[in-house]
Amino acid sequence: MREWADFDTIDAEGGRTLKISGPLTVSSVGPLDHRLREIDEPLDVIDIADITEIDTVGAWTVSRAAGHFDAELRGVSEKAERLISAVQDAKSEAAIAPPRPGPVERVPAAVGEAVDNFGSGIKGVVGFFGAVVSSSFTLIRHPRRFPFTAMVRQFEVVGVAALPIVGLMSFLIGIVIAQQGAVQLQQFGAEIYTINLTGRLSLRELGVLMTAIMVAGRSGSAFAAQIGTMRLTEEVDAMRTIGVSPMERLVMPRILAVVFLMPVLGFYSSVLAIIGGAFIANFALDIPFWTFLLRVREVVPITDLYISLIKAPVFGLIIGIAGCYQGMQVKGNAEDVGLRTTIAVVQGIFMVIVLDAFFAVFFSNLGWD
Incomplete structure (x- = not known):
């Protein structure tokens, strides 16, 4: 029987704590993710010490919840910490868009690319014409190969x-x-x-x-x-x-x-x-x-x-x-x-x-x- 991830909320002196238990994997985290999205009360701590398994999808779910509620993560194992760190780094890289160069940089770059493409095109056409000439001489020497x-x-x-x-x-x-x-x-x-x-x-x-x-x-x-x-x-x-x-x-x-x-x-x-x-x-x-x-x-x-x-x-x-x-x-x-x-x-x-x-x-x- 498949085991699903679950959570409980506990009110303590340090604030409101969300305690997650069970496996946090791609096959079991679906219901948990939907329930987490429905929480509209503030959370201070997310405790994942009782999870039995975690993968990248589970790490992304925990990381998203922590960022959404601005909550502190506790009970993080070494594997979970590594996965959560990797997920957060990937999110940071995706969020950073390279600055768009100004027209002073774009125009010379576009002109240079066009000139380079033109030169490559001329070189390719000349090479193709040479292949045509070579094929013509080959067919003249071997008329039986001519595709009449x-x-x-x-x-x-x-x-x-x-x-x-x-x-x-x-x-x-x-x-x-x-x-x-x-x-x-x-x-x-x-x-x-x-x-x-x-x-x-x-x-x-x-x-x-x-x-x-x-x-x-x-x-x-x-x-x-x-x-x-x-x-x-x-x-x-x-x-x-x-x-x-x-x-x-x-x-x-x-x-x-x-x-x-x-x-x-x-x-x-x-x-x-x-x-x-x-x-x-x-x-x-x-x-x-x-x-x-x-x-x-x-x-x-x-x-x-x-x-x-x-x-x-x-x-x-x-x-x-x-x-x-x-x-x-x-x-x-x-x-x-x-x-x-x-x-x-x-x-x-x-x-x-x-x-x-x-x-x-x-x-x-x-x-x-």
Whole structure:
């Protein structure tokens, strides 16, 4: 039969005394703790000389009661004293909150941490790019190891499945460019140059840039989420265990797919944007649809197409590396998958815009205006 802890109150000359008896352990102290909390009279002494056993829970109960009633503890054995002291020390440490540093200390610390994280990120990306290059040479030397099936699958996911959304987006962007350009050019009686504006802007800049942003949000996030989930479920570790390279089977098909398909998607986007401009010009400017398209052939230089085809695979490489790298960095829990996916999209879009600005200045200095 289980023995429960109990107590009695005794009034003496030295004050009111609470005398606890029985075992003070986690399995027997429950009823005692509830009864102690119901006492609303002052206590001067808590005597625990008659307890038969005590553990940390019992020591915490006695210590809490002594602190609540501001009572003196008596009859404390060596073991009880050690446990009560440990409990009180733990309570004191938990109650002491470290002082919050002021802004003078916090701001430099935050800046330093951000710089350190940026440096670590750059180092990790460079190392990952080196692993991609190494895997590329390995696959060139051993073509039988090339994952053709996986790459064809990524061709379908990255390219074919993206055609509707990329086409609709580009068509609507072409409409916006032509309509807004016509409104401004009509003030100078130069609305005919809407064709030049739409053709060159779509083919040289916005077609490939908007496609890259769409692919970063659609495919870059998918790369990070897929590989990150495989990291979380230890599938990547299992592949390494059986001698299969994750870089060759997971990363390379995705990067190659987005690199090869970005020029195609960029050209497709530019064509749809020009068609969208011709569509709205047919109604807003009374420029016949086919006249618009034929005029584009005359006013848009072939160098604009070359620039678009040069930028597209570079954008694709950036998007693929950002998505796969962040996916391979997932560790710990499912929350990290969402965090790394978000970082992959933000990094991909940011780098694409930065490189597009660099290409704009570079080709302008080459005289490809």
